[in-house]
Amino acid sequence: MVTKRRQGARESLVRVNVGGLRRTLRCGTLTKFPDTRLGKLLDCRSEEDVLQVCDDYDAQRQEFYFDRNPGLFRYVLHFYRTGKLHVTEQHCVFSFSQEMEYWGIGDFFLDSCCRFRYHERKMGSRRRASWDDDDDEERLDGRDYLRDDVRRLHAELRHLARLPYGAARQRLWLTLENPGYSLPGKVFSAVAVGVLLASLAATCVESVPDYQTLDGDGKALRDPAVDAVEAFSTCWFTLEVALRFLSAPDRKRFFLQPLNAIDAASVLPVYVTLLCDWTLGARSERGLTGRVLQVFRLSRVFRVLKLARHSTGLRSLGATLRHSYREVGILLLYLAVGVSVFSDMAYTAEYQEAEGLDTIPACWWWGTVSMTTVGYGDAVPVTAGGKLAAGGCILGGTLLVALPIALIFNKFSHFYRRQTALEASVRHRGDGADGHRGGAVNRGYLEEGAAHSATP
Numbered sequence: 001m002v003t004k005r006r007q008g009a010r011e012s013l014v015r016v017n018v019g020g021l022r023r024t025l026r027c028g029t030l031t032k033f034p035d036t037r038l039g040k041l042l043d044c045r046s047e048e049d050v051l052q053v054c055d056d057y058d059a060q061r062q063e064f065y066f067d068r069n070p071g072l073f074r075y076v077l078h079f080y081r082t083g084k085l086h087v088t089e090q091h092c093v094f095s096f097s098q099e100m101e102y103w104g105i106g107d108f109f110l111d112s113c114c115r116f117r118y119h120e121r122k123m124g125s126r127r128r129a130s131w132d133d134d135d136d137e138e139r140l141d142g143r144d145y146l147r148d149d150v151r152r153l154h155a156e157l158r159h160l161a162r163l164p165y166g167a168a169r170q171r172l173w174l175t176l177e178n179p180g181y182s183l184p185g186k187v188f189s190a191v192a193v194g195v196l197l198a199s200l201a202a203t204c205v206e207s208v209p210d211y212q213t214l215d216g217d218g219k220a221l222r223d224p225a226v227d228a229v230e231a232f233s234t235c236w237f238t239l240e241v242a243l244r245f246l247s248a249p250d251r252k253r254f255f256l257q258p259l260n261a262i263d264a265a266s267v268l269p270v271y272v273t274l275l276c277d278w279t280l281g282a283r284s285e286r287g288l289t290g291r292v293l294q295v296f297r298l299s300r301v302f303r304v305l306k307l308a309r310h311s312t313g314l315r316s317l318g319a320t321l322r323h324s325y326r327e328v329g330i331l332l333l334y335l336a337v338g339v340s341v342f343s344d345m346a347y348t349a350e351y352q353e354a355e356g357l358d359t360i361p362a363c364w365w366w367g368t369v370s371m372t373t374v375g376y377g378d379a380v381p382v383t384a385g386g387k388l389a390a391g392g393c394i395l396g397g398t399l400l401v402a403l404p405i406a407l408i409f410n411k412f413s414h415f416y417r418r419q420t421a422l423e424a425s426v427r428h429r430g431d432g433a434d435g436h437r438g439g440a441v442n443r444g445y446l447e448e449g450a451a452h453s454a455t456p
Contacts, residue, residue, distance in 0.1 A: 014041060015063040016054075021070035022063070029080050036104035038080070072099045084111040093122045156249040173247040176240075179310060189310050192240065196306055199233035202226045230270075237267045237303075258318070259309050266303040316416040324411055327404040334400045339367035342393035349385030357381065371397030 012027045016038065025038065033039045037053060041064060044050045050057045056065040066073075072091070079085045085105060087096055097107070110118055160170045175182060179189035205211050206226050213221045241263045248254045255261055308314035321328070343363035350357040356379030357363050366379045370393040381390050 014038070015061065017058075017063050017065045018068050018073040019066070019070035021073055023073075023077060025077075025080060032083070033080065033105075037102065038076075039104070068102065069099060072096065076100075076103050076105065079105055079109060083109075085109040085114070086111055087114050087118055093118060097122065159249045160247075169247045172243065173249070176244050176247065192236070193307070193310050195233050195236045196303060198229055199237075199303055202229040202233070234267055234270045237263065237306075241267065259315075262302075262305045262308070266306055312416065312419050316412055316419050319415040319419075320408060320412040323415075324404075324408050327407050331400065331404050334403075335368075335371055335397070338371050338393065338396050338400060339364055342371070342389050342396070343367040345389035346381060346386050346393075349383050349389060350381050353383050353386070355379075357386070367393055370394055372401065373397055 013024050014027060014030060015022065015024050027042060030036075030039045030042055034042070040053050041050065044053060047057060047059070050064065054064040055067045057063070058065065072095075075086065075096075085100065087093070087110070100107070107115075107118070156173075157170055160166050160173060163169060171182075175185040175188060179185045206223065211223060211226075213223070241260075244260065244263065245251060245254055248260075255264060308318060343360060343366065346357055346366060347360050347363045350363075351359075357366060362379065369376050369378075370390060373394065375394075381387050
């Protein structure tokens with residue numbers, strides 16, 4: 001073909017048509033780059049060989065057609081004329097790279113003025129694409145988890161519907177477990193939070209000496225108002241646990257769920273104390289038994305954990321900590337290593353000078369307080385070496401604590417979106433409960449839940 005008619009004629013012309021852009025090149029120019037696509041045209045011996053290189057060939061016009069981007073072909077023409085490849089900022093680096101790869105022009109032909117910027121943009125785009133893929137994967141995983149949560153919810157509701165008094169148990173369970181399900185659920189949740197806060201306030205007031213009265217022997221007497229609040233809150237919490245247990249879809253696994261275990265633990269100390277007082281009488285206040293019972297009474301303050309049942313944020317925080325054990329473990333490992341290193345440094349510099357830093361265990365306490373940026377000030381280095389060790393300990397602790405924050409926050413956002421999406425699905429079910437719109441509701445809240453879970 002081309003070489004048969006033009007062999008030895010370096011001034012012969014090659015006509016090309018790239019996406020409607022017609023140009024003419026000299027064969028002598030193409031022979032300088034024989035490994036490129038246009039350079040390979042000179043070696044074609046038949047029309048079949050030509051069609052292996054280009055998309056079409058017009059024998060009458062002797063024109064080679066390429067179905068490619070005519071805008072980027074201008075850079076190819078400039079390369080054949082100058083031997084250097086250039087690229088501008090407005091072009092996508094990947095599109096430009098693919099186009100040059102098609103024409104057989106490698107990145108090594110880039111001129112020095114464009115080479116560094118081109119490769120920098122290319123690497124940056126790859127990193128962003130990788131991060132986008134990870135985000136898409138997390139969103140897909142979030143949607144899968146959300147659908148699993150919704151399916152589990154539906155399975156529990158179907159199981160309740162098959163049990164005796166299924167409809168009533170179903171409504172009661174949704175009212176107790178999901179405050180946004182209905183107006184009674186919101187009222188019940190508000191009352192439960194109020195009783196919980198009143199119980200915590202009563203526990204705190206009971207420990208204040210100004211609100212305590214003493215008998216003739218100097219023993220503190222319980223305030224009747226505090227006892228009344230405590231009795232009412234205990235009855236409320238007991239009723240709450242009983243209703244949840246009676247309406248639960250699976251009673252065998254009821255207390256294995258963390259929130260239900262917290263509910264049971266919030267009333268258990270009261271009944272243990274009453275049982276000991278009833279069986280032991282005055283002896284329950286003496287010796288080891290009295291100290292144990294005092295611990296049980298003070299443990300009522302942990303009722304604050306019951307707020308997790310009424311707070312989406314607290315439930316999301318619990319799920320985040322449960323699924324971030326690797327990050328937390330790495331953080332504790334780094335802190336342990338840092339505390340050991342800086343404690344030894346402080347001990348070496350201060351064991352003869354500063355009081356409170358004269359033993360390595362005491363330095364461990366100082367290192368822990370310093371690395372976590374608490375800084376009680378109970379032990380302070382006085383030598384120059386000790387102060388340098390303290391500065392390194394504080395700076396190292398700040399950096400170490402800050403490292404996993406972004407990862408943990410991302411997980412918290414993920415679980416928070418999942419929880420809010422699931423609550424939205426329950427609200428949709430509540431809105432459609434009296435209209436027999438089961439199928440439509442299912443599709444609606446699945447779609448909305450997926451949208452919530454995918455929101456960045």
